[in-house]
Amino acid sequence: MAGSYNVLVGQSGGPTAAINSSLAGVYSTARSMGAGVLxxxxxxxxxxxxxxxxxxxxxGSDLDIQMLRQTPSSYLGSCRYKLPLPEEDEEPYVRLxxxxxxxxxxxxxxxxxxxxxxxxxxxxxxxxxxxxGIRFVGVPKTIDNDLEGTDHTPGxxxxxKFIATSVAEIGRDSSVYDLRNVTFVEIMGRNTGWLAGSSxxxxxxxxxxxxxxxxPESPVTEDALVERIAGLLEQMKSVVVAVSEGARRxxxxxxxxxPTSAIKLDAFGHEAALSGASRYLASVTSDRLGVxxxxxxxxxxxxxxNHLASATDLDEAYALGGLAVRAASEGKTGVIPAVRRISDxxxxxxxxxxxxxSVANRERKVPLDWIREDGxxxxxxxxxxxxxxxxxxxxxxxxGGLPHHIQMLTWGR
Amino acid sequence: MAGSYNVLVGQSGGPTAAINSSLAGVYSTARSMGAGVLxxxxxxxxxxxxxxxxxxxxxGSDLDIQMLRQTPSSYLGSCRYKLPLPEEDEEPYVRLxxxxxxxxxxxxxxxxxxxxxxxxxxxxxxxxxxxxGIRFVGVPKTIDNDLEGTDHTPGxxxxxKFIATSVAEIGRDSSVYDLRNVTFVEIMGRNTGWLAGSSxxxxxxxxxxxxxxxxPESPVTEDALVERIAGLLEQMKSVVVAVSEGARRxxxxxxxxxPTSAIKLDAFGHEAALSGASRYLASVTSDRLGVxxxxxxxxxxxxxxNHLASATDLDEAYALGGLAVRAASEGKTGVIPAVRRISDxxxxxxxxxxxxxSVANRERKVPLDWIREDGxxxxxxxxxxxxxxxxxxxxxxxxGGLPHHIQMLTWGR
Numbered sequence: 001m002a003g004s005y006n007v008l009v010g011q012s013g014g015p016t017a018a019i020n021s022s023l024a025g026v027y028s029t030a031r032s033m034g035a036g037v038l039x040x041x042x043x044x045x046x047x048x049x050x051x052x053x054x055x056x057x058x059x060g061s062d063l064d065i066q067m068l069r070q071t072p073s074s075y076l077g078s079c080r081y082k083l084p085l086p087e088e089d090e091e092p093y094v095r096l097x098x099x100x101x102x103x104x105x106x107x108x109x110x111x112x113x114x115x116x117x118x119x120x121x122x123x124x125x126x127x128x129x130x131x132x133g134i135r136f137v138g139v140p141k142t143i144d145n146d147l148e149g150t151d152h153t154p155g156x157x158x159x160x161k162f163i164a165t166s167v168a169e170i171g172r173d174s175s176v177y178d179l180r181n182v183t184f185v186e187i188m189g190r191n192t193g194w195l196a197g198s199s200x201x202x203x204x205x206x207x208x209x210x211x212x213x214x215x216p217e218s219p220v221t222e223d224a225l226v227e228r229i230a231g232l233l234e235q236m237k238s239v240v241v242a243v244s245e246g247a248r249r250x251x252x253x254x255x256x257x258x259p260t261s262a263i264k265l266d267a268f269g270h271e272a273a274l275s276g277a278s279r280y281l282a283s284v285t286s287d288r289l290g291v292x293x294x295x296x297x298x299x300x301x302x303x304x305x306n307h308l309a310s311a312t313d314l315d316e317a318y319a320l321g322g323l324a325v326r327a328a329s330e331g332k333t334g335v336i337p338a339v340r341r342i343s344d345x346x347x348x349x350x351x352x353x354x355x356x357x358s359v360a361n362r363e364r365k366v367p368l369d370w371i372r373e374d375g376x377x378x379x380x381x382x383x384x385x386x387x388x389x390x391x392x393x394x395x396x397x398x399x400g401g402l403p404h405h406i407q408m409l410t411w412g413r
Numbered sequence: 414m415a416g417s418y419n420v421l422v423g424q425s426g427g428p429t430a431a432i433n434s435s436l437a438g439v440y441s442t443a444r445s446m447g448a449g450v451l452x453x454x455x456x457x458x459x460x461x462x463x464x465x466x467x468x469x470x471x472x473g474s475d476l477d478i479q480m481l482r483q484t485p486s487s488y489l490g491s492c493r494y495k496l497p498l499p500e501e502d503e504e505p506y507v508r509l510x511x512x513x514x515x516x517x518x519x520x521x522x523x524x525x526x527x528x529x530x531x532x533x534x535x536x537x538x539x540x541x542x543x544x545x546g547i548r549f550v551g552v553p554k555t556i557d558n559d560l561e562g563t564d565h566t567p568g569x570x571x572x573x574k575f576i577a578t579s580v581a582e583i584g585r586d587s588s589v590y591d592l593r594n595v596t597f598v599e600i601m602g603r604n605t606g607w608l609a610g611s612s613x614x615x616x617x618x619x620x621x622x623x624x625x626x627x628x629p630e631s632p633v634t635e636d637a638l639v640e641r642i643a644g645l646l647e648q649m650k651s652v653v654v655a656v657s658e659g660a661r662r663x664x665x666x667x668x669x670x671x672p673t674s675a676i677k678l679d680a681f682g683h684e685a686a687l688s689g690a691s692r693y694l695a696s697v698t699s700d701r702l703g704v705x706x707x708x709x710x711x712x713x714x715x716x717x718x719n720h721l722a723s724a725t726d727l728d729e730a731y732a733l734g735g736l737a738v739r740a741a742s743e744g745k746t747g748v749i750p751a752v753r754r755i756s757d758x759x760x761x762x763x764x765x766x767x768x769x770x771s772v773a774n775r776e777r778k779v780p781l782d783w784i785r786e787d788g789x790x791x792x793x794x795x796x797x798x799x800x801x802x803x804x805x806x807x808x809x810x811x812x813g814g815l816p817h818h819i820q821m822l823t824w825g826r
Contacts, residue, residue: 073582161814172486300583300709407617410589410651
């Protein structure tokens with residue numbers, strides 16, 4: 001990958017607070033190696049419209065790069081495009097590899113989650129088959145933390161820090177009136193409870209908060225839940241329940257209204273965006289226990305709250321972006337850089353690379369022995385795992401009293 | 414108010430990020446003057462159950478007081494109790510003044526908003542009529558910023574800082590896909606648009622965000638709103654609308670589903686808690702323009718996000734708490750300390766006291782000439798007013814990667 005070659009980098013899937021830090025790591029490392037850096041606008045999908053951008057023109061100074069690290073969301077734009085198999089439709093591959101050649105692309109880096117790894121896996125396999133010298137490397141990213149092959153994924157730690165901080169604040173807020181009440185806080189996670197589980201970090205030594213956590217991995221009946229809440233309300237007046245948007249009943253249906261609604265699938269065959277678990281459970285609990293209930297949804301706040309990012313998360317995101325460039329420069333393809341944990345206390349890790357084919361289209365769930373026996377919480381093992389990932393703070397660049405961001409490439413038309 | 418007298422302090426109405434800073438100001442100032450400090454648990458309502466607490470027993474160290482300042486929500490607990498007029502029912506007054514005497518109370522301080530000022534106004538008038546020597550002083554607090562007699566109220570600046578920061582983050586998040594979309598962000602404010610208006614601070618020089626702001630003071634028709642959004646979508650792909658929960662149509666109905674629902678009133682005769690403006694407008698806009706829409710509600714996050722508090726706000730809250738103690742010690746009663754602005758740039762203020770009777774049960778609205786001509790935004794006058802109030806940051810006391818809080822008096826049963 002000599003200087004006359006370009007690194008092409010894209011962002012894919014849902015935005016996070018750390019995905020731009022990975023982009024900064026890719027950019028800085030590639031530039032330090034003398035390569036040019038082209039950005040895909042709107043991911044692979046944008047490439048079909050030739051939406052390439054010379055990142056060197058936008059990121060001129062160290063301040064720009066620092067602002068990029070501290071700006072949430074996907075600076076380059078994103079997509080949720082699924083490549084067909086080349087056996088079924090080779091045309092997209094022909095167009096993409098032609099574009100790569102015309103733009104002197106030596107390496108394609110794609111920052112994303114499970115679905116994005118599917119894209120890079122297919123491109124890498126196709127390139128190998130066609131004898132292409134282009135390297136394809138993924139950079140892990142997802143707040144869901146459901147990627148196999150890595151201890152955790154960039155984006156998760158910052159989302160967890162926001163979730164736990166906000167649950168602690170809501171717990172204090174919900175306790176002020178002298179009346180029994182239950183607050184349901186709805187947290188992202190369609191099929192895995194990594195995010196909902198992270199709310200456990202909100203507890204301080206004297207104060208358990210949240211009282212219950214519902215994870216997709218651990219189905220519970222509404223009867224069991226309401227009975228448990230009733231029991232808690234005999235000991236305390238204010239109960240906080242963290243609910244994964246994908247919380248389920250034992251029959252597999254979502255704990256959301258309407259319970260019998262048809263399941264909608266997105267392009268990747270996943271169930272379409274869910275919502276409503278907190279409102280549904282607030283209504284059920286109010287009806288059955290006659291107490292005041294409240295539903296709070298973190299919605300997109302939890303993935304874009306860069307102002308409360310974990311320094312550990314942003315640093316690892318940056319490092320993994322840089323390591324992806326390095327892996328490509330060493331001739332690796334079809335891999336992603338990953339984190340391997342050496343110890344929880346002190347928090348020690350090493351970086352490695354794993355074959356992307358072993359990662360793509362799989363989904364890592366919370367281990368069942370990290371879920372409390374009653375199925376409505378997580379164990380100390382989960383805390384030991386998650387605690388290091390929220391450590392350290394990033395001071396926003398405050399201008400006019402507010403965190404300042406870099407101008408998004410995606411703004412305007 | 415000699416050392417043998419106690420200051421009795423309570424918190425009332427909705428929690429904020431700054432109300433405990435006011436309590437810290439009351440406590441520290443009273444102690445420095447040699448007075449004891451008793452706290453009302455659950456406000457005036459708790460007093461009827463003798464829920465008094467010696468604050469000296471809970472706040473033993475400077476670290477405790479600092480943690481109190483940086484803990485959101487109402488440390489003492491709160492209530493929404495409305496005192497009857499003494500002509501209608503004197504019994505509550507007799508009971509309260511008896512309790513005051515028995516506990517050697519020389520001054521009663523009540524930290525709250527409009528409704529709490531009604532309470533302190535009535536107690537003060539009753540005390541004067543009965544020849545009591547007890548002083549009654551209010552301490553202004555409300556994120557709604559709708560109190561007369563003061564330039565602004567503690568709690569507002571921190572809520573505004575959270576709102577504007579989050580709107581900026583959501584604006585970036587909403588722009589990442591290459592498709593037309595509209596995000597409605599629902600912000601508190603039943604009758605006034607101070608909070609919704611504060612989202613204007615999210616704009617940076619290159620980036621207007623939010624694009625539109627709907628305030629209760631400026632009714633608009635759904636037709637006009639949808640037409641305006643359609644126009645914006647011809648110039649940009651992603652539109653962000655900040656919506657006050659009390660946004661209205663010209664006929665006075667709330668811009669929320671169902672538009673014809675009966676209005677529920679709370680104990681103070683206010684319309685009961687609203688919600689749904691963002692979801693309603695997301696649905697209407699999606700139906701009429703065929704674009705992707707999203708609804709985000711900040712709900713209680715906006716009033717309890719102490720981790721993003723404005724240092725200006727917490728400092729002023731602390732000062733006003735202390736000044737209330739000072740006013741009482743100077744023999745004043747039936748007053749509140751207030752802020753008078755001298756200039757916007759540089760931000761200069763002085764503190765004063767105002768008669769509580771001129772403040773209670775009134776509601777200060779956003780001046781109509783601070784609202785944009787199209788009725789869907791605020792002017793630079795609003796920005797000049799609000800910008801100083803979000804200035805300065807408070808570093809949370811991070812423990813285990815999360816902001817640490819003082820143990821709430823309200824936790825447990």
